Amino acid sequence: MSKNNKNYRNKWKKESNFSAQHLLISKRLIHDMITLARIRPTDTVLDIGAGTGALTYPLAEKAAHVLAIETDSAFVDRLFSKMKDRSNIRVKQSDFLEVSLPRSPFTVVANIPYSITTPIMGKLLDHPGVPLQRAVLLVEKGAAKRFTAVPIIDSRILSWRMQYEIRLVRTVSPHHFAPPPQVDSAILFIQRREDPLVLTQDHPKFTSLAAYGLRDPRLPLFAALSDVFTPPQIAKLVRELRVNREYPIGRLNEEQWGTVFHTMLQHVPRHCWPQWGKSPKGRSRKEDNH
Numbered sequence: 001m002s003k004n005n006k007n008y009r010n011k012w013k014k015e016s017n018f019s020a021q022h023l024l025i026s027k028r029l030i031h032d033m034i035t036l037a038r039i040r041p042t043d044t045v046l047d048i049g050a051g052t053g054a055l056t057y058p059l060a061e062k063a064a065h066v067l068a069i070e071t072d073s074a075f076v077d078r079l080f081s082k083m084k085d086r087s088n089i090r091v092k093q094s095d096f097l098e099v100s101l102p103r104s105p106f107t108v109v110a111n112i113p114y115s116i117t118t119p120i121m122g123k124l125l126d127h128p129g130v131p132l133q134r135a136v137l138l139v140e141k142g143a144a145k146r147f148t149a150v151p152i153i154d155s156r157i158l159s160w161r162m163q164y165e166i167r168l169v170r171t172v173s174p175h176h177f178a179p180p181p182q183v184d185s186a187i188l189f190i191q192r193r194e195d196p197l198v199l200t201q202d203h204p205k206f207t208s209l210a211a212y213g214l215r216d217p218r219l220p221l222f223a224a225l226s227d228v229f230t231p232p233q234i235a236k237l238v239r240e241l242r243v244n245r246e247y248p249i250g251r252l253n254e255e256q257w258g259t260v261f262h263t264m265l266q267h268v269p270r271h272c273w274p275q276w277g278k279s280p281k282g283r284s285r286k287e288d289n290h
């Protein structure tokens, strides 16, 4: 390491006490993220892990309100000292995972702490009643790939994607940050679906079906769902899905899962629906052949 780099690292270490504080230093990237978020003058925007405000201040120029959440007290002091003339910024020194989310529609634009990416995603996306409209997040590239993977073999991610479109916009190299992280990052774009594939009130039923159906994503569809649907129902279902009964369940897309779910709601007696953490009771072969 060169002497300059060493000095820089030591200085940085003194300033922060958390090794994942990779601050954004690319004006271009900040501009691109905010443009992607299509902020309107009436919007409320959350900046999760605001750091020294690289995103917070430009966001405040576009939005009605910006809520900057940050745990590090040194960063919080800097955020306060720089916000004098900005009355639409609220700084909250808090763990994001402990914060109450707004009850009215909001957007998130953030370079989040990578160490808690999945808990952050879960807090934003697990409950469709949370009025998140859109999010533009910088995350580790590996995580972005996992959230946008095709086929979808993770039932929690599938449940998110029934409510939200999730897209990996582009890879971001480490030199956009100081200090640079050891991994590539990516811009993740999350947009609430105008027509969700599952209604908010049905979401818990869907998450139970998804967890059960994807318990082994390699299973052929007829075997994976044999406790839920009767053989004639499976035969009709696979025709609608335009696949054959041997098709691995882990290869269904979001729209196909929507069809499976709505067929279950319509034609399968309630006592045969999977319940969270339990196997379905099983279909008796004598049951009606809808």
Ligand SMILES: C[S@@+](CC[C@H](N)C(=O)[O-])C[C@H]1O[C@@H](n2cnc3c(N)ncnc32)[C@H](O)[C@@H]1O
Pocket (backbone or CB within 6 Å): 018, 020, 021, 022, 023, 024, 025, 048, 049, 050, 051, 052, 053, 054, 055, 069, 070, 071, 072, 075, 094, 095, 096, 097, 110, 111, 112, 113, 114, 116
């Ligand atoms: C990757 S840095 C981003 C900083 C800033 N947004 C930027 O782009 O320059 C992540 C920030 O999240 C903060 N942080 C870490 N854990 C947090 C948590 N649980 N809640 C809120 N902020 C957290 C860190 O202190 C750090 O400032």
